[in-house]
Amino acid sequence: MNEMVKIKADLLKDIANMEVSKKVEMIHGFQKAAFDGRVKSFILLQSLESSGEFREIPKYKKSSFWEFIENEFGIREQSYRDARFSLGFHYAAAEKHGIGLIARIGRTCGVRKVPEVVKVIAEVESKLKGSLSHTKALEIVKKFEKPAPIKPKDHTDYKQVVSxxxxxxxxxxxxxxxxxxxxxxxxxxxxxxxxxxxxxxxxxxxxxxxxxxxxxxxxxxxxxxxxxxxxxxxx
CATH class of the missing domain: 1.20.5 (Single alpha-helices involved in coiled-coils or other helix-helix interfaces)
Known part of the structure; x- marks a missing residue:
């Protein structure tokens, strides 16, 4: 079983009958922890997003999920989406290289290139017998950067010109x-x-x-x- 799936199943079982205020307290606590804590924090947030339970809190009754996580936890929408992508599709790589780097690879190189880029980073680290710095890892990511989209030729709208x-x-x-x-x-x-x-x-x-x-x-x-x-x- 995928590690992420197992953690999610166990955690959701533990919070099945828990009040939303307690869940919020747990998220605050998990945020102070290391990678495992961030994973559990994300799982709980995902649960609140899908259920809409966060609106049971009076001050968030009319708030969007993005307003809730930013005001309550200081988490921006893009950071949450990065976590969803990295943990949902590349859990092992995110655990080893960090949620942010995996999300960066996805945005810079394209989601299909993530395994390839991660493999290259792992090979370089194997040769160096140590972890790459964030800067060095980004240099590798840059080499796989997807080409900029070709701008379409400028077609003059003669009707517009005449008008x-x-x-x-x-x-x-x-x-x-x-x-x-x-x-x-x-x-x-x-x-x-x-x-x-x-x-x-x-x-x-x-x-x-x-x-x-x-x-x-x-x-x-x-x-x-x-x-x-x-x-x-x-x-």
Missing amino acids: EIRDSNVQVQREKMTLEQQVKRQIETIHRLTIENAELRRENMRLSEENERLTLLIGEAPTKPKNNPGVEARA
Whole structure:
């Protein structure tokens, strides 16, 4: 029997009638342990995910599973998915090389390449008679990295291009009409001001002529004689 399957069967049997709060306490405890603890922690989390029991806890009643594990245990969704992949499909390799490295191989090289890459790492470690550092292991993983996807050729969408040109032309025509209207209004304003200016000039000339006429009239008016006191006395 697969080791993971055995651990899971035994653990689920032990927690069959356990309250969800107790299960959460167990997970917190397992997180502080080594690999075996992480395995049991994952099994319990998987159980809570499938059953939805975590929503029995009042503060997580309306939460998603991802919100629950991050808020309660500080586990991110990707970390949980990594554990599910590594422990579910490559338990022995994860136990030897770590959950994170196996998940990294799966993402970098493709899931089908995991056994091959793990085998190469094991061969190198056998020659060195010791475990590889994480950095050296990643160097091997890099050699098996799956090629970047080929970008499809850029196919020009001529309908889109024509549509954009048409829209652009419409916008240009609108702007042209707006400018023509502005120019027309400016010409009308200039014409109106020209007429008003001519009227003001005529009015100014009229006032000037009137002023000259009044000046002449004032100059021609007879001077009133002064009173002679002696004449008045004789009278």
